[in-house]
Amino acid sequence: xxxxxxxxxxxxxxxxxxxxxxxxxxxxxxxxxxxxxxxxxxxxxxxxxxxxxxxxxxxxxxxxxxxxxxxxxxxxxxxxxxxxxxxxxxxxxxxxxxxxxxxxxxxxxxxxxxxxxxxxxxxxxxxxxxxxxxxxxxxxxxxxxxxxxxxxxxxxxxxxxxxxxxxxxxxxxxxxxxxxxxxxxxxxxxxxxxxxxxxxxxxxxxxxxxxxxxxxxxxxxxxxxxxxxxxxxxxxxxxxxxxxxxxxxxxxxxxxxxxxxxxxxxxxxxxxxxxxxxxxxxxxxxxxxxxxxxxxxxxxxxxxxxxxxxxxxxxxxxxxxxxxxxxxxxxxxxxxxxxxxxxxxxxxxxxxxxxxxxxxxxxxxxxxxxxxxxxxxxxxxxxxxxxxxxxxxxxxxxxxxxxxxxxxxxxxxxx
Amino acid sequence: xxxxxxxxxxxxxxxxxxxxxxxxxxxxxxxxxxxxxxxxxxxxxxxxxxxxxxxxxxxxxxxxxxxxxxxxxxxxxxxxxxxxxxxxxxxxxxxxxxxxxxxxxxxxxxxxxxxxxxxxxxxxxxxxxxxxxxxxxxxxxxxxxxxxxxxxxxxxxxxxxxxxxxxxxxxxxxxxxxxxxxxxxxxxxxxxxxxxxxxxxxxxxxxxxxxxxxxxxxxxxxxxxxxxxxxxxxxxxxxxxxxxxxxxxxxxxxxxxxxxxxxxxxxxxxxxxxxxxxxxxxxxxxxxxxxxxxxxxxxxxxxxxxxxxxxxxxxxxxxxxxxxxxxxxxxxxxxxxxxxxxxxxxxxxxxxxxxxxxxxxxxxxxxxxxxxxxxxxxxxxxxxxxxxxxxxxxxxxxxxxxxxxxxxxxxxxxx
Numbered sequence: 001x002x003x004x005x006x007x008x009x010x011x012x013x014x015x016x017x018x019x020x021x022x023x024x025x026x027x028x029x030x031x032x033x034x035x036x037x038x039x040x041x042x043x044x045x046x047x048x049x050x051x052x053x054x055x056x057x058x059x060x061x062x063x064x065x066x067x068x069x070x071x072x073x074x075x076x077x078x079x080x081x082x083x084x085x086x087x088x089x090x091x092x093x094x095x096x097x098x099x100x101x102x103x104x105x106x107x108x109x110x111x112x113x114x115x116x117x118x119x120x121x122x123x124x125x126x127x128x129x130x131x132x133x134x135x136x137x138x139x140x141x142x143x144x145x146x147x148x149x150x151x152x153x154x155x156x157x158x159x160x161x162x163x164x165x166x167x168x169x170x171x172x173x174x175x176x177x178x179x180x181x182x183x184x185x186x187x188x189x190x191x192x193x194x195x196x197x198x199x200x201x202x203x204x205x206x207x208x209x210x211x212x213x214x215x216x217x218x219x220x221x222x223x224x225x226x227x228x229x230x231x232x233x234x235x236x237x238x239x240x241x242x243x244x245x246x247x248x249x250x251x252x253x254x255x256x257x258x259x260x261x262x263x264x265x266x267x268x269x270x271x272x273x274x275x276x277x278x279x280x281x282x283x284x285x286x287x288x289x290x291x292x293x294x295x296x297x298x299x300x301x302x303x304x305x306x307x308x309x310x311x312x313x314x315x316x317x318x319x320x321x322x323x324x325x326x327x328x329x330x331x332x333x334x335x336x337x338x339x340x341x342x343x344x345x346x347x348x349x350x351x352x353x354x355x356x357x358x359x360x361x362x363x364x365x366x367x368x369x370x371x372x373x374x375x376x377x378x379x380x381x382x383x384x385x386x387x388x389x390x391x392x393x394x395x396x397x398x399x400x401x402x403x404x405x406x407x408x409x410x411x412x413x414x415x
Numbered sequence: 416x417x418x419x420x421x422x423x424x425x426x427x428x429x430x431x432x433x434x435x436x437x438x439x440x441x442x443x444x445x446x447x448x449x450x451x452x453x454x455x456x457x458x459x460x461x462x463x464x465x466x467x468x469x470x471x472x473x474x475x476x477x478x479x480x481x482x483x484x485x486x487x488x489x490x491x492x493x494x495x496x497x498x499x500x501x502x503x504x505x506x507x508x509x510x511x512x513x514x515x516x517x518x519x520x521x522x523x524x525x526x527x528x529x530x531x532x533x534x535x536x537x538x539x540x541x542x543x544x545x546x547x548x549x550x551x552x553x554x555x556x557x558x559x560x561x562x563x564x565x566x567x568x569x570x571x572x573x574x575x576x577x578x579x580x581x582x583x584x585x586x587x588x589x590x591x592x593x594x595x596x597x598x599x600x601x602x603x604x605x606x607x608x609x610x611x612x613x614x615x616x617x618x619x620x621x622x623x624x625x626x627x628x629x630x631x632x633x634x635x636x637x638x639x640x641x642x643x644x645x646x647x648x649x650x651x652x653x654x655x656x657x658x659x660x661x662x663x664x665x666x667x668x669x670x671x672x673x674x675x676x677x678x679x680x681x682x683x684x685x686x687x688x689x690x691x692x693x694x695x696x697x698x699x700x701x702x703x704x705x706x707x708x709x710x711x712x713x714x715x716x717x718x719x720x721x722x723x724x725x726x727x728x729x730x731x732x733x734x735x736x737x738x739x740x741x742x743x744x745x746x747x748x749x750x751x752x753x754x755x756x757x758x759x760x761x762x763x764x765x766x767x768x769x770x771x772x773x774x775x776x777x778x779x780x781x782x783x784x785x786x787x788x789x790x791x792x793x794x795x796x797x798x799x800x801x802x803x804x805x806x807x808x809x810x811x812x813x814x815x816x817x818x819x820x821x822x823x824x825x826x827x828x829x830x
Contacts, residue, residue: 013451015442016623016634018433027430036428037463040455048452055470189526192487199488208425208459209487210432212567219426275697275718281704282690282697285718289696292772292805294720300728301718303690303700309715309758313728343724357707385521388546388569390707 001173002037003029004060006052008068008077009151010043021066021149021156028165033174033223033231044074053084061144067151069134071113077148078137082121085141089119092126099133121148127163131155138167177231179220179239183249184258184403191216194245198238205234207242215258215399218242251406258402259287259294265409266297266347273405274343275301276314276335278326278352279369283398300343304335314338325364327352329381332370336381340374347408348374349401353384355393367393371401373408380404416588417452418444419475421467423483423492424566425458436481436564436571443580448589448638459489468499476559482566484549486528492563493552497536500556504534507541514548539563542578546570553582592646594635594654598664599673599818606631609660613653620649622657630673630814633657666821673817674702680824681712681762688820689758690716691729691750693741693767694784698813715758719750729753740779742767744796747785751796755789762823763789764816768799770808782808786816788823795819 005026007019022039029036037060042052049068056063068077082089095118096110103110117134120126127136127147132155137148147164149156183191188211195218199207204223209216220242222234243250251261266273275284275298285301288294302313307326310316316334324330332352340348353369360366365385372381382404386396420441422434437454444451452475457467464483471478483492497504510533511525518525532549535541542551542562547570552563562579564571598606603626610633614622623634635657637649658665666676681688690700690713700716703709717728722741725731731749739745747767755763768784775781780800787796797819801811 013441013454014623015438015445016625018438023430023433026428030430035458037460038455038457038467039428040453042453043450045452051474052453055473058470059466187523189486189528192528193526206425208489210426211485219429219431277697280701281709281713282692282700282716282718285697286695286701289718289720290806290809294696298696298718298720300720300724301697301716303697303704303713303716303718305704305710305713305715313715387521391705392569394705 001034001062002060003034003062003064004056005036005039005064005066006056007039007041007066007151008044008049009041010045010074012041012067013043019066021151021153024153024157025064025066025160028160029168030176030178032165032168033176034168035176044068044076046076046080049076049080050084053080057084057142057144057146062147063144064147064149066149066156069117069136069148069150071111071117071133075116078116078119078121081139081146081148085121085139085146087122087139087141090122091115092118092120095120095126095135098128102133124148127159129155129159130162131158135159136163138164174223174225175228175231177222177224177228177235179235179253180255181218181220181239181242181246181250182252182255182257182261183216183218183246184251184399185407186216186246186249188216191218191246191249195242198241198245200238205238207238248407248410251403258399258406260291262402262406262409263288263291263294263297265406265413267293269409269413271346271409272297272299272343273347273349274299274339274345276310276339276348276350277301277303278305278310278335279355280351280394280398280401281305283394284349284351284401287398287402299345300339302339302342310335310338314342327354327364327368327370329370329372329383332372332381333374333379336372336374336379346375347405348372349405350374351397351401353393353397355390355397357390369393369397369400371397371404373401373404375408380408416449416476417474418449418477418479419471420451420454420479420481421471422454422456422481422566423459423464424456425460425489427456427482428458434481436566436568439568439572440479440481440575443575444583445591445636446593447580447583448591449583459483459491461491461495464491464495465499468495472499472557472559472561477562478559479562479564481564481571484532484551484563484565486526486532486548490531493531493534493536496554496561496563500536500554500561502537502554502556505537506530507533507535510535510541510550513543517548536563542574544570544574545577546573550574551578553579589638589640590643590646591636591638592643592650594650594668595670596633596635596654596657596661596665597667597670597672597676598631598633598661599666599814600822601631601661601664603631606633606661606664610657613656613660615653620653622653663822663825666818673814673821675706677817677821677824678703678706678709678712680821680828682708684824684828686761686824687712687714687758688762688764689714689754689760691725691754691763691765692716692718693720693725693750694770695766695809695813695816696720698809699764699766699816702813702817714760715754717754717757725750725753729757742769742779742783742785744785744787744798747787747796748789748794751787751789751794761790762820763787764820765789766812766816768808768812770805770812772805784808784812784815786812786819788816788819790823795823
């Protein structure tokens with residue numbers, strides 16, 4: 001079944017508003033094992049609206065049209081669908097009375113404008129709106145289904161839950177299961193090489209790779225017309241093989257982000273961490289403490305921006321900074337040891353680097369970042385050269401040092 | 416000019432990801448006086464992609480296609496456009512070399528997969544990508560313009576700023592001016608009451624109020640077919656009146672965020688700040704240090720999650736914590752004084768509270784946060800009760816303490 005969603009409203013074509021109804025519709029359609037093939041946004045201009053509806057109907061079996069059912073002049077979805085289908089609008093007096101009653105309950109008289117909300121496309125099933133004035137409409141024509149829904153999320157969702165999903169579920173054809181693997185430490189192409197050949201060829205399974213700086217997600221979905229458990233089994237079989245190929249790069253398979261995965265590892269082992277940051281300016285501490293319950297393992301963080309702070313708070317020898325510079329493996333090493341000692345933590349993390357835009361030199365360019373982890377066994381320092389602007393360098397550096405912590409704790413866990 | 420945006424990517428048809436590139440494109444097109452007629456999202460399946468591109472080209476003069484330019488099997492935008500236009504793809508060896516060089520800079524060898532990113536539609540202008548591997552493409556065909564852009568926002572935006580907008584600006588028809596006022600400390604309804612009656616009635620001007628937790632933005636736009644200066648004048652006249660009504664709640668009128676506005680104030684006065692955080696876990700330091708050049712005024716940050724850290728690092732008397740609790744005006748006061756003294760800063764900021772989800776009591780519920788600022792004149796502590804989950808409480812607390820700093824420095828500046 002080819003499903004499309006068309007959101008109507010000129011405000012949705014400005015930079016300030018987004019169509020959120022389609023997220024709800026997609027999620028609930030997925031629950032029924034149905035995928036959305038395409039979605040779109042069109043403004044209120046009548047010709048554009050007509051053209052968009054016509055083009056959606058060309059390819060789709062089921063089209064949701066959201067918005068444009070209000071009482072004002074620029075609400076013309078009813079008219080447009082009526083014109084595209086060549087079916088007249090008919091005024092339903094019982095809807096007029098329901099809208100009047102709704103106004104009366106708030107002590108108001110229905111404005112004449114609202115009468116047009118009672119216009120129904122000939123042959124449509126009226127979908128009653130308990131939360132607002134404009135009812136939805138379910139139209140079947142030329143073997144296709146067109147569902148008109150009001151834009152306000154509360155109204156749209158209430159109509160869908162009571163009248164749309166039950167209708168669709170009656171004719172439902174399958175189940176969809178999803179699995180998400182999150183990885184860090186590999187580039188998109190390294191991942192592609194490792195998983196090459198695993199892209200499913202059968203139409204019932206799908207694998208999508210999604211890259212963002214320092215983190216790549218693999219989304220697996222599987223469809224079964226037979227049962228939910230079959231769909232889940234198919235998704236899990238693929239996820240398992242992906243995990244095997246990607247090894248320790250995978251840090252979660254249940255949607256957890258890196259700081260949550262790290263937190264679980266530390267909490268399970270009853271271990272603690274403290275953080276010393278220079279160029280990431282608190283981002284590492286901030287990410288660790290975003291996680292509910294992080295006070296169980298996060299002891300303390302230092303944002304030692306100045307050299308003096310590095311010396312005073314972390315005990316980095318002034319000579320180390322003088323001889324090697326604040327951005328050096330030696331300083332990173334001393335920061336990691338220092339913060340571990342100062343906070344009496346199991347792990348000490350340190351980041352020092354040049355986030356830019358200024359401060360870079362030929363020998364130490366913008367993007368050069370040393371990440372270090374200290375534990376009872378000693379210190380490991382890694383040199384990184386991150387690309388991008390200040391915020392991208394900071395993001396990648398934080399991701400990197402959290403991943404060093406994650407891998408260190410994981411390795412211990414398997415020993 | 417009929418403009419369409421088509422975002423490509425199956426992940427954008429799930430409930431988990433949204434197309435944000437179209438917001439950026441819309442905003443920058445609006446800056447050129449151009450409106451977007453329609454936008455859409457289509458998945459990676461080749462037939463759907465072809466069909467969506469074909470339908471976009473039917474009605475549009477200018478189509479932006481974002482995403483699907485990566486190196487993997489499911490990145491097929493180049494192929495699809497080539498097929499719709501009936502123009503072959505040609506491998507550009509110079510692009511291959513540029514991608515190889517990019518990998519080499521990170522000490523890596525380009526995987527063979529990435530070669531396909533050098534495929535160019537015959538006759539297209541290559542739009543160089545300084546931030547990633549896939550270049551954009553500008554194709555003119557059948558009197559229409561098709562612009563292919565990589566999906567990652569950093570890459571897309573860098574290509575647009577350097578190569579797309581300059582090309583489009585050459586043929587532009589009108590002028591749009593924007594002004595954004597950012598405020599903090601007032602609720603949306605307080606703002607609505609203060610600015611009531613200022614909503615412009617003429618079609619050439621627009622005022623939009625955009626609320627997010629702890630911060631409300633007012634977007635003013637004005638259009639002129641005559642000149643840029645007329646558009647700017649119309650926008651500025653409205654912005655000026657809004658500023659007058661909103662007073663010190665406005666912290667920027669040029670798009671600067673709160674940490675940038677605060678940074679400018681501190682830098683101008685040659686003053687410094689240090690931060691002690693408990694429940695915000697580094698967020699305040701992180702926000703201050705996001706700003707390029709923040710090392711001029713940001714001295715140091717402490718994430719004193721544990722009581723011991725509050726005592727050891729900031730000199731908060733153990734009796735204060737014992738008598739009043741870690742979340743108390745007394746502790747906030749001592750933290751602000753302590754961090755100011757320890758870092759020898761002009762301003763000391765402190766945040767202590769209960770971000771949740773656990774840790775709340777009847778007397779000290781989740782959302783209770785004390786924010787404090789210490790300067791030469793003394794300490795001011797404010798009690799807040801923020802609504803929302805952990806991350807909303809943290810966000811609002813950081814916003815609040817940064818706003819206290821902003822107002823304190825501003826008040827001094829006018830004295």
